[in-house]
Amino acid sequence: MRPRVSGTAARESSSADPRRDTPALALPFAAVAGIGLLTVVLPPYDRPWWVAGLAALSLVPVVIVFFVSQRRDEASWLHPLAAYLLFPYAALLHDAAGASAGGSASGMSVFLLLPILWLAITGTLRQLWVASALAVLTFAIPILVIGAPSYPSGDWRRAVVWAAVALVIAPVLQRIVRDLERQGRRARVASERVERLFDDAPHGVALLDPAGRIIRVNTSMAVLVGLDPPEMVGHELGAFESPGEDRIQDHVVRLVSGRDQALESECTLRDSGGNDVSVSLSSTVVGDRGMGEVIMVNVVDISDRRRYLDRLSHLADHDVLTGLANRRRFESELQRHLDRCRRHGPTGALLLLDLDNFKQVNDSLGHNAGDQLLVTIGGLLRRAVRDTDVVARLGGDEFGVILTDGDQDGATRVGHSIVDLVRAHAATLDGVRRRVTASVGAVTFKAASEHATDILALADMTMYDAKDAGRNQIAVLPEGELRPPRSAARLLWQSRIEAALEHDRFELHLQPIMNLADDRITSAEVLLRLREEDELVPPSRFVYIAERVGLMPLVDAWVVEHSVEMLAKLRRIDPTFALEVNLSGHSIGRPDVEQAICDSLTVHDVDPSALILEITETAAVGDVALARAFAERITDLGCAFALDDFGAGFGSFYYLKHLLFDYVKIDGEFVAHVHESQVDRTILRSIVGIARDLGKRTVAEFVSSPDILAVCRAEGVDLAQGFLIGKPVPYDEFVSTFLTAQVALPTA
Structure with missing residues (x-):
């Protein structure tokens, strides 16, 4: 069975050998050959009938060779043998026609063109040479065999002419045909290429x-x-x-x-x-x-x-973590709603939400837990409002909600619902997340128009009203009242803090720390206060504001300068006395704070080892590398460091390992009930043991009773601090109370 050739293979085969085509090319030759035979057999004729019969029979092998060659894949369909076999046919026609014409001058010799043209179109140059030789023999054989008078020697001239036609004109024709074939082949290839390019x-x-x-x-x-x-x-x-x-x-x-x-x-x-x-x-x-x-x-x-573009557009307007609108989208939606309120009258409300104690989640459980909590809170907020309302994460643990319709009562209900949802969800969680609540500030667009103040600023101040009122609640700015939010005072606090820095309105109080080895007050912690007329404002009311507005490094620099000055006076009373000074996380690594430390120690000629800088664990968590570099530079001066609130964070022992601290202040949560809780006592014992093995001293905070003090002694705590030891007092009272005469403490 002959193998099947695919369409592509057939096209390639056809392009490679253009002579392999349909037999249609043989039809003109066949027609001319038939006409020649017909002219011979038509009367009158003088030669025997068998001459025409031989001519007809001579076509039989031509046809046979032609059809046999059709079944051979390796050969061209126009086999040269078929062309060669046409020469006897042409010779017979020449002879028969010459006889009927009464001589050798026959016009039928033109039939010699059939095989010559055949091979010029389909054959090779060598085959043309063979055809030329056969053409000469067609004339020469009768002259040599039969001779004159039927075939005079003048027929040699005709033989020469036909040989010239075969050898000179036919190759030219062959080149023309080959050029046309190549052009046609290139055209077919180009067409097929275009077809393939189109289809594929x-x-x-x-x-x-x-x-x-x-x-x-x-x-x-x-x-x-x-x-x-x-x-x-x-x-x-x-x-x-x-x-x-x-x-x-x-x-x-x-x-x-x-x-x-x-x-x-x-x-x-x-x-x-x-x-x-x-x-x-x-x-x-x-x-x-x-x-x-x-x-x-x-x-x-x-x-x-x-x-991808839609995703980029979504990311440009949405928070990556929670999927809520981001601040950019929130501000755009807020502006759109404000434009609507200007055209059609104020309606709806703006709610700002801040999570209380959220930082403790990151510090104690890690950022993954904090991120998961934010995602959950985002889902709760989305379900607490309508689809037409806008919920956004504005950054960190702060969220915003635009209620597009509704009044003050509606905004209050939504705010209470959010507070309840957050509290209920946090109650189902373990660890520090139980203390996570929400403080919500709500301002209607009508109330904002009455105050002629930016609604976002009003909502922010109202939210801090909720925080100042104890957190875990909503504060609403009433409509019809021109009284600003109580936390508008936060905007005033910046100028008050700046004025306190300028006019030295801050005060430093000292809380004593007892060395349990000899029950002496050998050091104290410096605590900041702000004097406002007759009121002494604790740091809890203004430190977070100072941090928020970027004033905390200036405040810490003031504290350092005045603490070192106070330390110089205290060491004149007790040359071994030391002071612990708290530093905010916002001040760690700040060049101005470091410069204040160096300059103060130089100006007051104080031994740097007497200055103990306290950094809370949560501040260290913010940037461990920055805290370590800061500690290394200050340690090179000779100062000591204390890690405050140790144990409150998830990575406490990690920081103890990687940061340079001389003192470990045990968080009061593990001290306040150590005399009642075996768990707290075990934790206290483990912290003291690890600190001692690392060559660090321990300070127990929140020592408020003799029983607690007794446990601390028994477990090997080095220093104790708390109301039992002494409350924070001004400098003069501290000196008279704790340095002039050491007071005996009650025992358990």
Whole structure:
């Protein structure tokens, strides 16, 4: 069985050997040969009938060779032997015609052109030489065998002429034919290449008539809409567009009208499964000799790019962690609602929410736990309001809610609902997250218009009213009252803090620390107070404001300068006395604070080892590398460090290992009930043991009773601090109470 040849292989075979074609090329030769035979057999004729019969029989092997060669794959379908066998046929016709003409001057010798032309078109140059030799023999043999008078020697001239035709003219014709074949082959290859490029293009290609109807599409185009190419032909390309859109029709009209020679646009196709596919159209009008003007449309699937761009657009307006709107989107929606209120009257409210004690979650349980809590709170807020309302994460643990409609009562109800939801959710969690609550500030747009103040600032101040009132609640700015939020005082606190720095209105109180080895007060912790007329303001009321407005480094620098000055006086009373000074996390690594430490120690000529800088564990958590570098630089001066609130954070022992601390101040939560709780006592014992092994001293905070003090002694705590030892007092009272005469403490 002959092997099947694929269409591509057939095309390649045809291109490689153009002579292998249909037998149609043999028909003209056959027709001429038949006409020649017919002229011989028609009367009058003088030669015997068998001459014409021999001529007819001589065509039989030509036909046989031709059909036999058709079944041979390795040979050209026009086998040269068939051409060679035409020479005896031509000789017989020449002889018969010459006899009937009364001599050798026969016009039938023209039939020698049949094999010569045959081989010039289909043969090789060598085969033409063979044909030339056969042409000469066709004339020479009768002259030599039969001779005059039938075949005079003058026939040699005719033989020479035919040999020249075969050797000179036929090769020229052959070159012409070969050139035409090569050009045709190149044209076919180019056409096939164009066909393959069209059919195999990785993107969709469609040819349209000026009316937008599909003339032809490639496979990729058909795949885009889930059909076969023939099913799309004849339909308008716009018929495959998503319902309700007419971008393709407009695209075609603009091209045909000549407004654009090349045009790009985007549209959405609807595939056979009902799915939308975003595509980019790139079209141009091309001329075609057969069809006139044709619109060629390149169609590229940009669904992935569109999804990527949509994702980028979403990320630009939404918080990555919670999926809620971000501050940028929130401010845009707020401005849009304010414009609406100006046109149609104020309605709705703005709520700002801040999570209480959230920092402890990050510090004690890690940032992953904090992130998960934020995601959960975001979901709770989204479910607590309507779909038309806007919920956003403004940064950190702060959220904003825009209620697009409603009054003050409605805003109050939503605020209470949010507070209850957060508290209820936190109650189901373990550890420090139980203490997470929400402080909410609510301001209606009507109240904001009455105050003629930025509603975002009013809501922020109102939220801090909730915090100052004890947290875990909502504060609402009443409508119809011009009294500003109580936390508007926070805006005044900045100027008050700045004034206190300028006019030395801060005061330093000292809380004694007892050395349990000899029950002597050998050091004290410096605690900051702010004098406001007759009121002494504790740091809890203004430190967070100073941190929020960026004034804390200045405050810490003031504290350091005055603490070192106080330390110099205390050491004149007790040369071994030491002071512990708290530093805010906002001051760690600040050059101005470091410079204040160095300058103060130099100015007052104080031994640096007498200055103990306290850094809370939560401050160290913020940036361990920064805290370590700061501690290394200050330690090089000779100062000591204490890690405050040790045990309150998740990474306590990690920081104890990686940071340079001389003292470990045990968090009061593990000390306050150590005489009643075996768990607290075990924790206390483990902290003391680890600190001792690391060469660090321990300080127990919240020592408020003799029983607690006794446990601390028994477990090996080095220093004790608390109301039992002494409350914070001004400098003069501290000196008179704790340094002039050491007071005996009650025992358990």
